[in-house]
Amino acid sequence: MTVTKSKDPIAEFNKWFAEAEAAEPVNPNAMTLATCTVDGRPSARMVLLKDVSDQGFTFYTNLESRKGTELANNPLAALCFYWKALARQVSIEGSVEAVDDVEADEYFASRSRMSRIGAWASKQSRPMTGRFELEKRVAEFTAKFHVGAVPRPIFWSGFRIVPKTIEFWQEHQFRLHQRVLYTRAGDGWKMETLYP
Ligand SMILES: Cc1cc2nc3c(=O)[nH]c(=O)nc-3n(C[C@H](O)[C@H](O)[C@H](O)COP(=O)(O)O)c2cc1C
Numbered sequence: 561m562t563v564t565k566s567k568d569p570i571a572e573f574n575k576w577f578a579e580a581e582a583a584e585p586v587n588p589n590a591m592t593l594a595t596c597t598v599d600g601r602p603s604a605r606m607v608l609l610k611d612v613s614d615q616g617f618t619f620y621t622n623l624e625s626r627k628g629t630e631l632a633n634n635p636l637a638a639l640c641f642y643w644k645a646l647a648r649q650v651s652i653e654g655s656v657e658a659v660d661d662v663e664a665d666e667y668f669a670s671r672s673r674m675s676r677i678g679a680w681a682s683k684q685s686r687p688m689t690g691r692f693e694l695e696k697r698v699a700e701f702t703a704k705f706h707v708g709a710v711p712r713p714i715f716w717s718g719f720r721i722v723p724k725t726i727e728f729w730q731e732h733q734f735r736l737h738q739r740v741l742y743t744r745a746g747d748g749w750k751m752e753t754l755y756p
Pocket of ligand 1: 627
């Protein structure tokens with residue numbers, strides 16, 4: 561298997577992603593998200609890709625979480641996908657923008673009711689005295705919304721990574737892997753191959 565040299569890395573990503581969806585039984589959309597504090601302390605965690613387009617790569621989270629705070633203060637991020645079954649990696653770097661309210665509302669409404677209540681109940685990334693505290697909050701918000709609509713919390717939304725670079729990596733024999741790096745250049749993309 562080789563990396564196809566397309567002029568459009570998003571089209572290339574979509575092709576690889578479709579193959580990952582067919583090959584990976586669990587969460588082919590899982591990606592590592594790296595963020596950084598303004599004073600240069602990096603952190604990384606997994607999130608789920610919920611949309612990809614020419615505009616960028618979108619995920620959703622609690623805006624008051626560690627990642628949310630870091631992105632608010634330093635809107636730069638890196639993403640990394642690894643699809644074991646295909647021996648492929650895609651690494652993305654770029655700036656980050658907020659998903660608009662209409663798009664976030666639409667995505668939030670598509671989640672299960674319990675996931676929507678969970679978003680209200682979780683003070684993501686902040687200390688908790690014990691599991692019971694979380695369960696109590698889930699019960700409180702379940703009672704609060706009763707059978708009515710569960711709106712999107714103001715502190716819960718999406719971020720879109722607008723890519724500056726996208727690198728495709730395909731494993732090859734003897735560690736002579738193939739790497740193709742796309743770098744944004746004006747309206748298009750510059751393409752280079754890199755030593756493995
Ligand atoms: C496979 C996987 C997918 C995840 N997806 C998300 C996600 O889409 N959004 C999210 O906020 N957390 C997600 N998490 C949890 C995060 O990895 C992380 O624990 C949480 O967001 C808190 O991160 P922070 O304290 O660095 O902000 C996921 C975890 C795993 C293992």
